[in-house]
Amino acid sequence: MKMSTQEEYGLRCLLRLGREPEGGSLTIAQLSCQEGISAANVAKMMRLLRRARLVTSTRGKDGGYALARPAEQVRVSEVLAALGGRIFDAGFCDTHSGTTALCAHMGDCSIRSVWRMLQDAIDGVLGRMTLKDLLRNESDMRAWTPARVVKLPMFPAGSNRS
Secondary structure, three states: OOOOHHHHHHHHHHHHHHOOOOOOOEOHHHHHHHHOOOHHHHHHHHHHHHHOOOEEEEOOOOOEEEEOOOHHHOEHHHHHHHHOOOOOOOOHHHHOOOOOOOOOOOOOOHHHHHHHHHHHHHHHHHOOOEHHHHOOOHHHHHHOOOOOOOOOOOOOOOOOOO
16 A cells, blocks of 8 residues: 555645644745645645645735644544545445456455454544644654554464565
C-alpha cells in the first residue's frame, strides 16, 4: 500500500496553511511556490479540501485559502479520507469481486479480516493525530505516540509470515 501523491500534496498544503498566523491565508500560487507543487495540483487539492470543509477560500486581491478551523481540531484521518478515501470500507468487497457479481469468498474471507484490522489500526493512530501534531519537527514527531494506539500482534520470530 502506498500513500498517493494527492494525499501527500494535500497534507503538505494543509500544513503550510497551519503554519500561517491565525486567520492567515495563502493563494494557490504561494502554496505552489512554497511547496514545489504545480499550481494545477495545488488547485485540485484545495478544491477537494474545500469540499470537505477543511479549508475556506476567499476571492479577491487579499484572497486565498485558510484552514476552516484550528489545526488542533483537524484530524489527519479526515484529511486523508477527503483526499483519497480509506484503505478498507464496507463496500470494498462489492467493488473487488473479480469477474463475478459476488466475490467467491464472500461468506468466509480471511483477506477481508486483514483489511479490517489494518483499517482499525490506521484509524486508531490517524484518528488521534491532528494537523497541530504534524506541525512538530521530525524528531519530535518520531517520539510522539497517541494515547491508546492500537497495537497489532506481531508474528513470533521464526514464523514464515511476513
